[in-house]
Amino acid sequence: MTAAVVFQDLTLGYERLPAVQNLQTEIADGSLTAIVGPNGAGKSTLLKGMTGALAPLAGNVSFEALRRDDIAYLPQQSDIDRSFPLTVMDLVAMGLWREIGPFGRISGRHQDRIASAIATVGLTGFETRPIGSLSGGQMQRTLFARLLLQDARLVLLDEPFAAIDAKTMDDLISVVRRWHGEGRTVLAVLHDAETVSAHFPQTLMLARELVAHGPTEKVLTVENQFRARQKCEACVGPTHTCGRAAA
Amino acid sequence: MWDLFFQPFADFGFMRRALMGCFAISIGATPVGVFLMLRRMSLTGDAMAHAILPGAAVGFLVSGLSLGAMTIGGLIAGMAVALLSGFVTRVTALREDASLAAFYLISLALGVLIVSTRGSNVDLMHVLFGTVLALDNAALILLCSIASVSVLTLAVLFRPLVLECADPQFLRSVSGFSAVTHFTFLTLVVLNLVGGFHALGTLMAVGIMILPAAAARFWAVSIGGMIAAAIAVAMLSSLIGLLLSYHYSLPSGPAIILVAGVFYGVSLVAGPVGGLVARGLPRRSLEI
Numbered sequence: 001m002t003a004a005v006v007f008q009d010l011t012l013g014y015e016r017l018p019a020v021q022n023l024q025t026e027i028a029d030g031s032l033t034a035i036v037g038p039n040g041a042g043k044s045t046l047l048k049g050m051t052g053a054l055a056p057l058a059g060n061v062s063f064e065a066l067r068r069d070d071i072a073y074l075p076q077q078s079d080i081d082r083s084f085p086l087t088v089m090d091l092v093a094m095g096l097w098r099e100i101g102p103f104g105r106i107s108g109r110h111q112d113r114i115a116s117a118i119a120t121v122g123l124t125g126f127e128t129r130p131i132g133s134l135s136g137g138q139m140q141r142t143l144f145a146r147l148l149l150q151d152a153r154l155v156l157l158d159e160p161f162a163a164i165d166a167k168t169m170d171d172l173i174s175v176v177r178r179w180h181g182e183g184r185t186v187l188a189v190l191h192d193a194e195t196v197s198a199h200f201p202q203t204l205m206l207a208r209e210l211v212a213h214g215p216t217e218k219v220l221t222v223e224n225q226f227r228a229r230q231k232c233e234a235c236v237g238p239t240h241t242c243g244r245a246a247a
Numbered sequence: 248m249w250d251l252f253f254q255p256f257a258d259f260g261f262m263r264r265a266l267m268g269c270f271a272i273s274i275g276a277t278p279v280g281v282f283l284m285l286r287r288m289s290l291t292g293d294a295m296a297h298a299i300l301p302g303a304a305v306g307f308l309v310s311g312l313s314l315g316a317m318t319i320g321g322l323i324a325g326m327a328v329a330l331l332s333g334f335v336t337r338v339t340a341l342r343e344d345a346s347l348a349a350f351y352l353i354s355l356a357l358g359v360l361i362v363s364t365r366g367s368n369v370d371l372m373h374v375l376f377g378t379v380l381a382l383d384n385a386a387l388i389l390l391c392s393i394a395s396v397s398v399l400t401l402a403v404l405f406r407p408l409v410l411e412c413a414d415p416q417f418l419r420s421v422s423g424f425s426a427v428t429h430f431t432f433l434t435l436v437v438l439n440l441v442g443g444f445h446a447l448g449t450l451m452a453v454g455i456m457i458l459p460a461a462a463a464r465f466w467a468v469s470i471g472g473m474i475a476a477a478i479a480v481a482m483l484s485s486l487i488g489l490l491l492s493y494h495y496s497l498p499s500g501p502a503i504i505l506v507a508g509v510f511y512g513v514s515l516v517a518g519p520v521g522g523l524v525a526r527g528l529p530r531r532s533l534e535i
Contacts, residue, residue: 051420053419053420069421069422071420072420073420075416078414078416078417079414079415079416080413080414080416080417081285081287081412081413081414084285084412084413085285085467085468085469085470085473086409086413090409091413091414094410094414094417097410097418097421097422098421101422102404102406102407102422102424103403103406130468146417150421
């Protein structure tokens with residue numbers, strides 16, 4: 001099995017305070033991995049480090065055969081301005097940026113792909129709705145449709161199922177499983193152990209440093225979770241470095 | 248009717264020039280204003296308008312009421328404030344609004360100091376409030392050139408700019424266009440303010456940029472619609488403002504901006520998209 005991403009002694013942090021320390025592991029190409037850990041464990045920070053938005057304090061992340069635009073990233077709280085006059089269609093179409101860039105035309109073939117992405121996430125009929133009128137779940141579906149169009153080989157999802165209804169979650173999980181079936185590498189930060197055990201074959205448990213990484217049933221054990229919590233409690237000192245890391 | 252609406256323009260060249268200058272500003276500056284509003288940067292426009300003052304003042308010191316010198320000075324000062332505040336935001340803990348406020352206040356104080364020590368009060372009034380009724384050919388060509396450059400640049404930059412406004416994180420994740428877009432947009436803001444200040448003065452120039460845009464928000468749902476509505480409001484404000492200033496001997500810059508203010512007030516109340524009346528009416532359905 002080849003690696004899609006290799007972390008070499010990676011340390012990431014904010015203002016010199018490390019949030020992820022000395023991470024040394026590999027993400028296999030085509031794997032479906034959940035990133036779990038207590039609050040402030042550095043999970044979101046790790047994803048940011050992978051997108052390049054945050055430069056490592058030490059060590060590095062290397063992507064074997066991937067280029068920057070092979071990576072799609074869905075942040076936890078996207079800073080999308082919901083009052084901005086965009087329709088569902090406009091927002092989804094942004095996913096084509098890699099193909100059409102700033103000036104390219106949206107062809108008929110692109111239109112078909114936009115329609116099919118919108119259909120995949122169950123939003124057919126909502127194309128012309130302004131994004132300001134969508135519910136949280138509908139917005140998340142829209143963002144998944146945009147990810148579909150990005151056609152990325154590595155998909156990074158930060159708490160993609162937080163605060164959405166069960167039906168939306170089921171639908172979006174099937175999108176994630178479809179990516180997995182297509183051989184894409186998917187990493188998702190998740191909180192719910194049930195979701196992880198049911199749908200994610202691999203798990204990476206983080207508590208600032210690596211706790212465990214491997215098949216979910218071996219990683220998601222009571223002992224590991226206890227260890228992770230202990231490690232993270234130890235790091236919530238007077239400087240609240242972990243709280244900062246989660247921000 | 249003729250006397251009221253057409254005779255001032257038919258009889259006086261300066262009125263025709265004023266109208267043409269204002270129309271050029273309406274076409275160039277209001278789309279920029281729409282994007283400023285959509286990026287929640289309306290007050291940035293105001294800050295930038297103050298920031299260009301010392302540049303214009305230095306230009307004035309060097310070569311009197313010279314169009315070229317004041318334009319170049321204003322551009323330099325505006326860009327310097329924009330870049331410095333952007334730089335400070337990136338390398339220190341200070342947020343963009345605070346660093347921008349700091350720099351524009353310094354810049355404004357410097358500008359007023361320069362103008363008042365070396366020029367007369369009349370000169371200060373000229374810089375602050377403009378001389379729309381005294382636009383010469385060179386000024387008109389400048390205003391029209393700025394409007395053309397502005398519209399063309401916005402057309403080329405439209406997609407990245409929309410993305411930069413709506414979802415900057417996404418734009419940064421897919422391309423390196425974010426910084427280029429931001430910088431080019433700020434350049435357009437400064438360029439249009441410098442153009443606008445020849446006609447309306449540094450204080451009023453930002454009015455024709457922001458008020459029509461704010462009014463347009465109540466009339467259109469799409470960005471294109473907002474830009475069209477904003478340009479229409481700006482042009483009508485210019486026309487009515489100039490006529491009012493002619494018939495009642497009012498200063499024309501403030502008259503134009505006040506008319507735009509009236510349009511804003513009317514839109515706020517009667518605008519179909521989220522206006523007060525529209526909100527008060529029972530919803531026809533949930534589909535809007």
